[in-house]
Structures are given as C-alpha cells and as structure tokens.
Amino acid sequence: MTTMTFGQAINAGLRKALDRDPKVLLIGEDIGTLGGVFRITDGLQKDFGAHRVVDSPLAESGILGTAVGMCFRGYRPVCEIQFDGFVYPAFDQIVSQVAKLHYRSRGRVKMPITVRVPFGGGFGGAEHHSESPEAYFLHTAGLRAVTPSNPQDAFLMVQQAIACDDPVMFFEPKRRYHLKGEVDLEADLSAAAPLDQARIERPGSDATLVAYGPLVPTALAAADAAADEGISLEVIDLRSLSPLDFGTVADSVRRTGRLVITHEASQTGGLGAELAAGITERCFYYLEHAPVRVTGFDIPYPSARMEQHHVPDLDRILDGVDRVLDRPNSLSGLED
Amino acid sequence: MTTMTFGQAINAGLRKALDRDPKVLLIGEDIGTLGGVFRITDGLQKDFGAHRVVDSPLAESGILGTAVGMCFRGYRPVCEIQFDGFVYPAFDQIVSQVAKLHYRSRGRVKMPITVRVPFGGGFGGAEHHSESPEAYFLHTAGLRAVTPSNPQDAFLMVQQAIACDDPVMFFEPKRRYHLKGEVDLEADLSAAAPLDQARIERPGSDATLVAYGPLVPTALAAADAAADEGISLEVIDLRSLSPLDFGTVADSVRRTGRLVITHEASQTGGLGAELAAGITERCFYYLEHAPVRVTGFDIPYPSARMEQHHVPDLDRILDGVDRVLDRPNSLSGLED
Amino acid sequence: MSLAGAGPATGEKISEPWVQLLTPAGVRVPEPHYDSWLEDIDGGRLQGLYRDMVVVRRIDVEATALQRQGELALWPPLLGQEAAQIGSGRALAPDDFVFPSYRETGVAYCRGVEYADLVKVWRGNAPSSWDPYRLNMAPMQIIIGAQALHATGYAMATKFDGAETATMTYFGDGATSQGDLNEAMVFAASFQAPVLFFCQNNQWAISEPVRVQAQRAIADRPPGFGIPSVRVDGNDVLACLAVTREALDRVRTGAGPYFIEAVTYRMGPHTTADDPTRYRDPNELEDWRTRDPIDRLAAYLKSEGLFDDGFQAQVRTAADDAAAGLRAACTGLSDPSDLELFDNVYSTPHAVLERQKQHYARYLAGFEAAEGGQR
Amino acid sequence: MSLAGAGPATGEKISEPWVQLLTPAGVRVPEPHYDSWLEDIDGGRLQGLYRDMVVVRRIDVEATALQRQGELALWPPLLGQEAAQIGSGRALAPDDFVFPSYRETGVAYCRGVEYADLVKVWRGNAPSSWDPYRLNMAPMQIIIGAQALHATGYAMATKFDGAETATMTYFGDGATSQGDLNEAMVFAASFQAPVLFFCQNNQWAISEPVRVQAQRAIADRPPGFGIPSVRVDGNDVLACLAVTREALDRVRTGAGPYFIEAVTYRMGPHTTADDPTRYRDPNELEDWRTRDPIDRLAAYLKSEGLFDDGFQAQVRTAADDAAAGLRAACTGLSDPSDLELFDNVYSTPHAVLERQKQHYARYLAGFEAAEGGQR
Ligand SMILES: Cc1ncc(C[n+]2csc(CCOP(=O)(O)OP(=O)(O)O)c2C)c(N)n1
Numbered sequence A, B: 001m002t003t004m005t006f007g008q009a010i011n012a013g014l015r016k017a018l019d020r021d022p023k024v025l026l027i028g029e030d031i032g033t034l035g036g037v038f039r040i041t042d043g044l045q046k047d048f049g050a051h052r053v054v055d056s057p058l059a060e061s062g063i064l065g066t067a068v069g070m071c072f073r074g075y076r077p078v079c080e081i082q083f084d085g086f087v088y089p090a091f092d093q094i095v096s097q098v099a100k101l102h103y104r105s106r107g108r109v110k111m112p113i114t115v116r117v118p119f120g121g122g123f124g125g126a127e128h129h130s131e132s133p134e135a136y137f138l139h140t141a142g143l144r145a146v147t148p149s150n151p152q153d154a155f156l157m158v159q160q161a162i163a164c165d166d167p168v169m170f171f172e173p174k175r176r177y178h179l180k181g182e183v184d185l186e187a188d189l190s191a192a193a194p195l196d197q198a199r200i201e202r203p204g205s206d207a208t209l210v211a212y213g214p215l216v217p218t219a220l221a222a223a224d225a226a227a228d229e230g231i232s233l234e235v236i237d238l239r240s241l242s243p244l245d246f247g248t249v250a251d252s253v254r255r256t257g258r259l260v261i262t263h264e265a266s267q268t269g270g271l272g273a274e275l276a277a278g279i280t281e282r283c284f285y286y287l288e289h290a291p292v293r294v295t296g297f298d299i300p301y302p303s304a305r306m307e308q309h310h311v312p313d314l315d316r317i318l319d320g321v322d323r324v325l326d327r328p329n330s331l332s333g334l335e336d
Numbered sequence C, D: 001m002s003l004a005g006a007g008p009a010t011g012e013k014i015s016e017p018w019v020q021l022l023t024p025a026g027v028r029v030p031e032p033h034y035d036s037w038l039e040d041i042d043g044g045r046l047q048g049l050y051r052d053m054v055v056v057r058r059i060d061v062e063a064t065a066l067q068r069q070g071e072l073a074l075w076p077p078l079l080g081q082e083a084a085q086i087g088s089g090r091a092l093a094p095d096d097f098v099f100p101s102y103r104e105t106g107v108a109y110c111r112g113v114e115y116a117d118l119v120k121v122w123r124g125n126a127p128s129s130w131d132p133y134r135l136n137m138a139p140m141q142i143i144i145g146a147q148a149l150h151a152t153g154y155a156m157a158t159k160f161d162g163a164e165t166a167t168m169t170y171f172g173d174g175a176t177s178q179g180d181l182n183e184a185m186v187f188a189a190s191f192q193a194p195v196l197f198f199c200q201n202n203q204w205a206i207s208e209p210v211r212v213q214a215q216r217a218i219a220d221r222p223p224g225f226g227i228p229s230v231r232v233d234g235n236d237v238l239a240c241l242a243v244t245r246e247a248l249d250r251v252r253t254g255a256g257p258y259f260i261e262a263v264t265y266r267m268g269p270h271t272t273a274d275d276p277t278r279y280r281d282p283n284e285l286e287d288w289r290t291r292d293p294i295d296r297l298a299a300y301l302k303s304e305g306l307f308d309d310g311f312q313a314q315v316r317t318a319a320d321d322a323a324a325g326l327r328a329a330c331t332g333l334s335d336p337s338d339l340e341l342f343d344n345v346y347s348t349p350h351a352v353l354e355r356q357k358q359h360y361a362r363y364l365a366g367f368e369a370a371e372g373g374q375r
C-alpha cells in the first residue's frame, strides 16, 4: 500500500495502462510538457514519448474526432477534456460518433475511448470550470460513465475504463484531486470490483444515501453526523453512472425503505431523477417516503462567492435525510 | 377557422411573427429559396427578403453563434436545425452561450432565440434523422423547451416562443407535419394558453397518461382503445418540456392515483425520469402504483425496418396502462 | 436576392488554374507533369475507366428506380460525379483507408463493395453495410464533416505505426463550412498526418450554391493551414486519376497532408426526397451536361478507335448485369429480426439495456401469443 | 521531442512581412501608407499611449498581487500585450462593439471600464461585470473562440440595420484551432459582415507553443476564406493603432471582414494558476524582453524629447492612482446576497426554479433560526 493523492493515483493508473498496452495513448490540451493543468499526466510524455502522450491543438471536437479515427486503427485513446465546461464543443463527436459507431458498424468497429473529464465545483472556479455534465452522457446510449471517489478506485477504475472495449466517460472529481488515500499499486485488475458496480461504503438501516464522485466524502461525513443523532444511514457510492447499478441500490432500499440521492448537477433531468424513477419502479411497495433529491439548483453554475449555496453540503444532505425520515425539516408543513 | 396541416400552421405562425416585429429573422440551412427541406419556411424569403430569412452556411454552431451576436443587437433570431441529429454541433453554443448569457450578463443581455428542431421518428428516416434530444435541453438551466402536438398549438406556440424573452427550444414533431387541423389564424396571442402550461386533452379517472409532441395522437388513440375496455384515461399533453408543468400533472395524479408517461427518447435520463421523480415527490401518498414509463430503449435510434419496435405505439402504451392498473401485462409475474 | 457576397455564381466558367487532361469535347490535353502519372493507362485501362463510370451510373439510376418503386426509403444519387469518384477511387491502393460521406457509391464500387451493401442502409435494414476492414472503408457518414477528423486520426495512427498508408476522406463543398472540417485541417497540418482531403465541389449543398459557403475557390483555403492543394476538373476521369495518384504518393511518402478540390456537378437531386427545380436554373444543368464525364471519355475513346460496337455491347452488358444484380440483392434482403435493434449498442454486457431487451422480448412473446385474442 | 510539424519555433525571428513602425530600439520607421493613419498622433497623444500602457501594466501587476494576497481567485495577466491592446483599443470608435476573450484588460480600459468591473469576476462575485451596453463591449468569454461567432452575428445585424459600425473580436493564437473561429470566418465572408478579427498571437496557448496550432503564419489563413489580413508587430503600439484604424475604416465602410494578427508575447503566466517555467525556455522570455512594448515607446519618446521627469512623474502618479483605485474597488466589493444565485436565469417567471428558490429560502431561514441550536 502506498499513500498518494487522488490525482497521483490516476497518474499511476494511466502509467500502468500505457505500460501494459502499446495501443493506449493519451491526447489532450497541455497534457504533454506541462503534464496537464492539474498535473494528472505529469511525467508521462517524458517517459512514453510524444507519440503516446500527445499535446493536441486547442479543439475538443478535434480531440475526440481524431480519437475516433485512431480507434478504427486499433488504438485505445484516452482523451483529456481540460475542464467539464469544455466538453461541449466535442459533444457532437461524442454523441453521434463515439457513442454510435459500434452500433453503426454492426459491431465491427470498437470505440474503446476513455474521456477523462475533471468535473464538479466547490473550489472557487471561474465560469465553465465547475460543471457537472454527467446527465447528458448517461442519457446517451452507447456510452458508459463512471466516477471514482477515492484514490484506490481512481487507480483501478481508470485502468478498467481504458481496458473496456466500450467508450467510457471518466469523470474525475477535481476538488478531490488532493485527497489522500492508500493505494495498492500491485492490485490485480481482474480481481477488482467490476466497473459497473456500485459499492456500499457504509452499511446502515434507516435510510439509503446515494452519492458519487465529489459528494461521497460529504455523504460519509453526513452519515457520521447523522449517527450522532442516532440515525443509521447506508451510504452507497454509485461509481458507475451508466449503467446505473440498480441492483445494489434497490437491495439497500428494500432494507431501509428510504432513499436520498445527492449530486452537484442541476436537479431537473439529472441523475437523481433517473435513480429516483428507477428505484420507485423497482421498490415501490418498500418505499416509506418518496425518494428525496438533494442537488444543485436549475441554474448555471454560480460564481465562486455563491457556490456554497449551490453545491450540496453536509447540512443540506442532512435536511434531505430528515425529509425522507419524516423528521422536522426545511419543508415541513408545506403541501406539494 | 382554417383547415391546414401542422407544417402550414408553423409557416403561418412564422409569417405572423415576421410581420409583427422587424427584429424577428429566420436563419438556417436551406430555409430560403427552398423553403426548408420540410417546406416550413416556404415563401417567407420571397415575401420578407434575404435579410429576414437567411440561408446560412452549413454549420450549426455558426447558426447559433451568430444568432447570439444578433441578440446583442436586439434581434430575435429563429434558428432552424434541419433535423434533430444535427443539433449537436451547436450544443456548445446552446449550452454555454444561449442558455447562460442572460445569467452571465446579469440580466443585461436578452437571448430571445427560438431554435426550431424537427424531432422524433416513426417515418422511416435515415440515421440521425429521427432522434429525440429534448432531455439534453431540459437538463440545461436557462433554456425553455416546448413542443406542440396539433396545428392550432403549433401556430400559437411558435409565435409565443418567438415573443418570449428567454431562449426556447421549439421541438416540432416532424412525422405530424402533415396532420390536418382547424386553426384560428386570428387567434389573439395574449389570450392563448401560457407557453409553460400543460393541457388536459381528455379527462379521465382511472389513470393519467402523459405524452407530448408526436405521441399525443398515439396517446389519445390509446385512450380510445382503453375506453373500449372500460378504462378511463386522462390524457395530458405536456406542451412545455421545460419548465415541466408539475401542477397540472400532479392535480390529475391526485385524482387518478396512477401515472403513465410515454416518449420516444431513450428511457435512461429521459423526460419520463424527471416527471416520474417529480410527481412521486409531490404525490407519493396518492400513488397506487409506481409511475410507469413507456419509452424508446437505451439504444441509438435504429434503422427504419426496426423502428416500429423502438417507438412506443398504441399497444405498448396500453401494456403500460395495464401495468399501472395492476392488470395482466407483459411484466406480470416478474419481481424487480 | 442574396445576402451572400460577390463570389462567382455557380455555372460561371471556372477561370482559376486547374488540372484538366481531357476537354469536355474529349480532346486529350498534354500536361507532362500529370501525364507521367498515367503511363500505365493503355487502351484497355482507358476502357476500364469508361466501363466503371457507366456501370456506376447505371447502379445509381437503378437505385433511384428502386427508391421510386418503394424498395428503398431514400437514395443519394452520384449522377454527374462519376469521374471524380472513379478517378480518385481507382487511384487508391488496397490498404489505403477511406472515410467517405454518404454519396460515394463510385468509391465503394472501386473498393469492391457487394451490391447488397450499397442499398442495405437505404432500405432501412441496417445502420451500415460493408465490413470496413474488408473494404478498408469506414461506414458512410451522415454528419457533415465529421469523417474528416476520423480520417485525420486514422492517418495519425498510421504514422504512429510507421505504415506507408494513405488515408483519404471524401466530403462536399458544403462540408467545408463545418468546424470539424477546419479542425481536421489544423490537426492534419500540426501532426503532418498522411491524409488526403478530397472535396467533391458539386456546386450545391442541397439548395445552397457553393457561394454561400465559400468566397474563394475551396482549394484556396487549405494552404493557409499549411496544406498544399490542387484544383482538378472533377468531370475528367484522367485528371482525377492522375492528381489523386500523385497526391496519394506524396501523402504515403511523408510529405504530410494534401487537399484536392474536384470541381464537378450534382446533376441529380440532392437525394430522391429533393426537388432541385425549386432552387436551380435548368440552364445550369444543361450547361453542365455538355461537360458530362462519361460523354467526354466516350469521345476520347472514339477518337482513339477504342469505342467499337463490341466494346459498347460489352459495357452495356456489364451495366445491365450490375443493375440486375443490385435489384436482386436489394429485394432479396431479409428484414432484420425482432430483437436485432438491441445488438451492438455495447460490446460488453450492460445490465440496464439487457433488462429492457428482456422485458421487450417478453412483451413481444406475450403479444404474439395474444394475437387474434382480446386486443 | 514533438510530433508537431516543422513550423517555426517560437522565439525564432519573425521573417514574414509585417507592419512595424517602431523598432524594438524605439526608432521610428517611416511607412507612408500606415503613417497616414497616424497624422493626428502628436507629442501629447504619443505620451497618452505611453501612459495608457504603463497604467494598464500597473493595473495588471496590482491585480496579480491581489490574487497572491487572496483577494482574487485568479487573474489572467496581459503582461507584454499592452501595445496590442492599447493600440487596437484606442482605434475603436465609441459605437463600435467589442467581443473580447478573458485577457483584454487593456481594451476594457480603453472602453472606460470601472476598476471594480475589472476584478469582480475574478473575485468570484459575479459571472460578469461591466454593462455591455455602456462600454459597447460584451462580457468576457471563456469558451475559446465562441465570441468570434457572436461578433460575426452582431456585425451581420449592424449590416441589416444599415449602421456604419464595426464589430471587433479579440482572441488568441490557440483559438484559431477551434471550429467556431473558422466558422466565424466562413459566415463573415459569406455575409461580408463588417467584423474585424483581432488575433493576439502571444506565442502560447497555456503550455502549447503556436506551432501546435498553426504551421503557417496565422495571418495566412483568412485569405483562403476570402478575408484579407495583415500581420503587425504586436509590441509596437503605433503599428497596432495604425493598422487597426485602417482596418476599422475598411470594415465600417463596406469592404467586408478583415483580420489582424498581432505578433506579441505573453510575458507572464497564462493565469496566476500557471507555472510557465514548466514548459518554456527562460531565454525566450529574455529575448522578448528586448522587444518590450513600453520600453520601446519610452525610447522613442526620449529621442523626441517627450520623456522629461515631469512627464514620468505624472505617469507614475497615474499608475499609482490606478493601482490604489483598483485595490480599493476590489476589497470594497460586497459579497453577493444569499439568493442572488437564482437571479437572471430566466427573464420571465419559471415555476420549477421559483419553487427551488422558495424551498432554499425556507431552508436558509430555518437554518439561521436554528443556528446555535441543535445542528
Ligand atoms: C451536421 C449536419 N448538418 C446538416 C445536415 C443535413 N444535410 C445533409 S446533406 C447536406 C448538404 C451537404 O452538402 P455538401 O457537403 O456539398 O455535400 P453533397 O450533398 O453536395 O455531396 C445537408 C445540409 C447533415 N447531414 N449534417
């Protein structure tokens, strides 16, 4: 076990992937000499060369579009999008090409592209630097989407994403890049938890609290705080956003009867909507209360000095827990 | 009252808008001389000139991006995207500019852009010609989204969308372009139903069936068929997709206790998820069954000779109604 | 009235320098540089190019007829663009790789496509047809310009591999307005990717004349990106062949990307769903008819004594066979099976989609069981 | 090792023809054509340009300091680009409209921006600051290249209006790779829009040298789109002023779009979050220091007897005042109110968002009431 930061763990995972398979290459803006604006690819161009770690022109559609062409030739490109808000110029290539080419080619062409997207806010970023665009991608058939919440997962999941023959949107909770944790650098990839499986981070019995990426540590802290009040929360880290692991969540909800979902993305049409709807379909007769969503609001990501209102924090999550448990909460007494 | 097709009604609405306000202009590919590949803008360039009905270069980001600039100058551009699947090259401009500029400019710049998107399938189209991308836009704060389901609404709503100071994604159910109906061309715009309101198309008591755009006629036909079996369905045409009119739907569900939602778009993260989650939040204690979604599958829109399986039809909707009513249905006997 | 700037109207004489080896009247114009790329083109090969063009036109006409008869949902004719496609297509080596748009019937023909695979998509049977790795040709691309980036990426990969392979991408005049096309030129230049951009400027993007897209000759644009270019008479199969051969050779041997603008004309509608009489002057079509790519090669063959009745009959038979083959392959296509739409969304199991498929299979089974029953 | 092609390395002498009116040593080079655009630039105006550059550099340095002191979250320095921004910014007429990127502090200064509005965004107080209709300048744009399309659309609209107004857009060398920038050139050319593209080629896009983006001079690209262009010494404020004046005049009087590449250098980091020592040779910076835009105008002023102590003291005071003004305005900014984040998402009521706002207000109220209480 080695202690390292989340960012270093991704770096180590990328290094393993580059080492393992000569067809793996990284492409993106500033990822070479600079090692990325977050230093996630630090040292990789030096060690693997400019053919394997490619500084691209400043054009996201170009990054994804050329990656698609490389897949036709058997490559496994790992594309870095510098910040969440810069993924949209590549949206057409992702939605109409990356997601559809395996289908279009009737299975003959594989698209093992990994799109690394540092996402989420809470760190005082400028406009377009703190967004949570995952819902756009989980609505897009043909893509997978995952997000690790700790260094060990980051190390393994980035390798699994690269090894996966399907395209994977790999969301990195950028405000956790400096989070430290123990990483087993020798961990056997084939023994790792499957990429599409959620994980119960903390068992509990009163309600199920589902989070992913940057909010998993917040959810765990909320569970600690709730425990102080005698409330036992089961915390699930989704890990996979597409497909959603309904099995793990449904099992939990059948035990707890209550579900709270939290994410930074806007509420309307966010992941929480799908999880709430899908769990209600599967567990209707077990539910004691409607699933509760604690999420960002339906606003553009706000300026740094307002973001503390937007990003769910421990208190807002606990308020949601109170709601799902029919305890006094901010909406008590409101009809509708 | 004049009998006209859905397409002619939009044309008439556009003509009114052009007539009413010299700042309204249309821009898009092939909308001028040709009158659009669906002839929705037929005759408008001839009558209003090439400054008001502008054939643009073949570049969707360019269409939306220049429209944004025109808004800075007080114009109200109506952009045509030729087919649903071609909206993605403009996604960045829509999400990061059109949706956010009013917010970014702290209310000083208005973005009264209408984006006309013929959408949906069921007519044997080629790849990218039959998609239902509405969920991407309803998850995007700052946008509104609407879709008419009949000629009268088409005529009024397109004018309301253009008159609205917010950007409006205007989804046109293209396979209904030839649907005929009565249109009151002298209807008073200010007396029309608000753009953000759903409408009960058919009252009923056993379950609420929610549809929008191309599936409204299908839903009404399903209600007819259900009536033959003694089942009374309340059919709601959402009309507005963003914001969703939860009030109208919740009122109905409080009466019926059961909700079926149908759309062509893929299920995961689709509009149905938000509606199901939002209604469950509002009406949990009234619900007799989990909301049921009858939707397209999580696949790229399939080829013409497979689409009949993908697009919800009368029978699949009725199967969903059976499910929500706990009558024998295709999933009877399945746990989960 | 048009807002577009004062570019040359389509139909005007093309005055810029370009490569033409065969005049519209079929007279061979010597051009030492490009002639050297045609040294192997003897009488038999000349006749072969003619046969290719006639067969491809016949396939195109037959496909249009199949559409009119309801056998195809849609068809995008190549009528008028035979020389551009056969000339460039015949210049390709087997292991070169092609990223086409949707109109490259002639190129697919040169790559050895099967009849069924020309129509499968347009019949609505499948989202693509040929095996990209058998033809070394990607599935057709409908999103305008997207394939230019794919070609550039593929070419970058061939360079990583150290392969002496050229990658070629086809697109239209309209496509040059798309961001993707321009980004492809940026990437191709930056990485000196061995990619050949082949623009068929057929004067129209559906109803929009090329002057809506470009105020200068299209071939004038790539040099500013650092990509050399050439303009060729796209209705002259010899010029297209020679220019493409030279370009592919440059590209394969490390000279970086290259760009060809083939000036041609879409003599038919955009697709069978289109009605060009709504937007274009019939005189323009008549004018271009005098520059027909097939007629001019016929005239040249005649002048060379290579166009006797026997040859003509032989070509006619080849065309008839192709038409019959296409028709038989088309009407013989069997419909996809009920659950095929769920295949190949992912290459590894996906629980949510599996569940949807199972539920739908159950629905179908129940539905079939109930058929003739209640509902 | 770099895969990028063999473009000129940054730091190499620029050999292409360009406009320079003041050598790095401060020697005035006569150039009859452009000199005619500077006839009104007497001693006082020359001194004004100098003062502008010094003040703007001082504002920039102060903002950097404010960031280091935690008063700003981030700052994108313009250090080294003062001549490009003041020269072009002072050429603008009040009713011209500007679409900037994020680095145009100098241009905003020329437009009369208030101190607070230079830092409000970077302090995290608001998503934008100045009133676009007071400055005739759009909010800054972070999405690379997007603003070029906005400028083109605005210019099209001025043409519809029959106004004699120029629209100007600023962007960097990196931006030229984006699809949007190229589409903007397509639209501008097709509609002959009165738009002036102003590229500050500061040699770097964060860590990427310009050769990753372009294999030819950036000014070589627009002509292929049908847009005339000129390359100017971006560290020469007189050349920038003259070239921009002429360009704006052309644009305003119906000659269509125009493109200026100002060759300059980003002497600081990309932003205060950046560490350029990781990717660039310190010698390169030293080399560019010899071409400093302020030093060269100082040398020229000196040679003209316009640089006495009194003037220098006056400039120093102006700079000090600006720095103090900026600091006071910055630290004096009050935080946004609790519910401000919900404002201006829509301009007409939106039921779903209203409900979220009401719920959150209730939450805040309850939370405040409970403060000091249980949780
Ligand atoms: C991104 C996108 N936008 C719009 C369309 C609709 N469309 C299909 S073909 C076409 C015109 C293409 O013109 P050109 O590039 O000249 O090729 P041609 O059809 O003439 O071969 C258009 C606008 C599309 N397929 N993709």
Ligand SMILES: Cc1ncc(C[n+]2csc(CCOP(=O)(O)OP(=O)(O)O)c2C)c(N)n1
Binding pocket: A029, A058, A060, A082, A086, A089, D103, D142, D143, D144, D171, D172, D173, D174, D175, D176, D202, D204, D205, D206, D266, D270
């Ligand atoms: C679409 C998009 N992609 C990436 C970024 C991240 N980014 C911000 S500035 C920058 C470099 C811009 O370089 P250039 O255009 O030369 O302007 P400069 O910063 O040198 O003024 C990058 C990559 C962005 N803001 N927008």
Ligand SMILES: [Mg+2]
Binding pocket: C172, C173, C174, C200, C201, C202, C203, C204, C205, C206
């Ligand atoms: Mg064309």
Ligand SMILES: [Mg+2]
Binding pocket: D172, D173, D174, D200, D201, D202, D203, D204, D205, D206
């Ligand atoms: Mg730069």
